[in-house]
Amino acid sequence: MHIKTLLLLPLSLWISGETLAAVSAQYQSATQARVNGTYMMVVFADGTKSMVPTVSLKPEDHEWLLALSQKKPMAAGKSTVTVVAPSEANPPKTKKTIETASVVGPLETVQLCPPNVMRDQIGGTCMLYARIHWLDIAGYYIQTPEIYKIINGTPPEAPWLEPRYLRGLSSVFTSHKPQPVRHPLPPQAEPFEWARDQLRKGRPLLAAFPREIWQALPPGFIAAHPWNGGNVGHQIIINGFTWNKETRKGTFHIINSWAELSQFDLTTDAAGGGALVIEESLSPIGESLQETGGAAAKELVKSIRLIKAVGAVNLYDVETNQGSRRMVAASEEAVRELVEKP
Numbered sequence: 001m002h003i004k005t006l007l008l009l010p011l012s013l014w015i016s017g018e019t020l021a022a023v024s025a026q027y028q029s030a031t032q033a034r035v036n037g038t039y040m041m042v043v044f045a046d047g048t049k050s051m052v053p054t055v056s057l058k059p060e061d062h063e064w065l066l067a068l069s070q071k072k073p074m075a076a077g078k079s080t081v082t083v084v085a086p087s088e089a090n091p092p093k094t095k096k097t098i099e100t101a102s103v104v105g106p107l108e109t110v111q112l113c114p115p116n117v118m119r120d121q122i123g124g125t126c127m128l129y130a131r132i133h134w135l136d137i138a139g140y141y142i143q144t145p146e147i148y149k150i151i152n153g154t155p156p157e158a159p160w161l162e163p164r165y166l167r168g169l170s171s172v173f174t175s176h177k178p179q180p181v182r183h184p185l186p187p188q189a190e191p192f193e194w195a196r197d198q199l200r201k202g203r204p205l206l207a208a209f210p211r212e213i214w215q216a217l218p219p220g221f222i223a224a225h226p227w228n229g230g231n232v233g234h235q236i237i238i239n240g241f242t243w244n245k246e247t248r249k250g251t252f253h254i255i256n257s258w259a260e261l262s263q264f265d266l267t268t269d270a271a272g273g274g275a276l277v278i279e280e281s282l283s284p285i286g287e288s289l290q291e292t293g294g295a296a297a298k299e300l301v302k303s304i305r306l307i308k309a310v311g312a313v314n315l316y317d318v319e320t321n322q323g324s325r326r327m328v329a330a331s332e333e334a335v336r337e338l339v340e341k342p
Contacts, residue, residue: 022060022117033065034074040065041074058116058136059143094286095139097202100240110199111240111253112137119147120259123156127328128165129257130206130235131172137204137239137255139285140176160313160330166337181283184299187324191278192268195252196241198281204255205238206279208328210315218264233313233328238278243268252276277315277326301339304332 032043040057042065043049057065100111115136121129128150132142150168151159159165173180183203185194195205210233240253242265251265266276305317307326316335318327329335 023064024058024061027061027064030065030068032072032074033069035066035069040069043074059141060117095284097137097204097284101200106244106246108243108245110196112199112202112204114239114263115255116141118262119257121257122151123159125151125159126235126257127160127169128172130237131169133237133255133257134204134206134282135172135180137237138180138282140180142172160334166334169338180285181287183281183283185278185280185325192271195238195278196243199238199241202284203281205281207236207238208277208279209234209236209275210277210328217261221261233315235328277328279325279327299339301336304335
């Protein structure tokens with residue numbers, strides 16, 4: 001067993017194994033910590049020290065260091081740190097979401113970072129877990145207890161019947177300061193071309209499979225799982241693509257919320273014909289207002305038209321003061337909640 005692992009064994013007794021495994025390598029050698037306002041003071045095994053803004057920590061790192069500060073507190077020093085909250089005058093550090101952006105011959109490849117934490121949805125909560133992954137990629141992290149507050153007590157196979165769950169689909173955005181900047185698919189845009197353009201800017205995409213899910217899943221997964229997904233739609237995230245400009249074919253990289261199939265590549269052929277619906281993109285935290293096109297006016301619903309039922313949810317054509325787009329939701333009320341209270 002590695003020496004570092006041996007040193008950490010006592011800590012694993014008071015922090016969950018799942019959280020410990022998810023802690024970033026750079027913090028696993030921490031031996032002491034102290035909360036200092038909006039910063040974490042950390043001492044590492046080699047004697048070095050670091051002052052880390054808590055806003056920059058992913059949830060599992062924060063949980064680990066907070067537990068460490070209680071079990072192995074770092075002695076307080078005499079210096080003080082004054083921190084100005086993020087604002088237009090003091091914007092947060094921009095998250096660099098693009099990991100790969102290349103063009104080799106006719107083939108273009110863009111790949112954004114994955115979520116820091118790959119989560120496994122509970123029951124039919126894909127709409128929430130997709131948003132958690134979406135926000136995570138863009139640099140907006142949500143603590144696990146906050147997720148459970150939204151889904152605890154909801155009907156596991158029909159959470160959209162619980163008002164608290166619908167409110168949670170909005171509160172995961174409004175709880176952040178500054179609030180995340182979302183970009184609905186413009187009504188005049190070709191969805192897949194627009195999606196690729198947004199990914200080139202480092203913006204992950206919220207999307208959905210509005211029909212039977214099994215039609216879009218990898219054949220190997222279907223062969224190993226004797227289940228066709230039923231006729232309930234499914235929400236997912238897109239964080240990358242390949243595109244061959246000569247063959248006019250490519251793939252979208254899907255981030256999913258099932259432990260058995262956390263991510264996969266979907267061909268553009270399989271995604272066509274309405275099998276994949278592009279909804280919105282999300283700016284990485286810290287992206288300037290100039291880059292996002294300025295502060296957007298509040299979006300208001302003008303009309304909602306039911307296209308078709310897809311199991312327990314519906315596919316709607318929604319017209320707002322910012323244009324038209326398709327959305328997957330449980331009801332017209334849910335559409336208004338998602339659009340007008342982002």
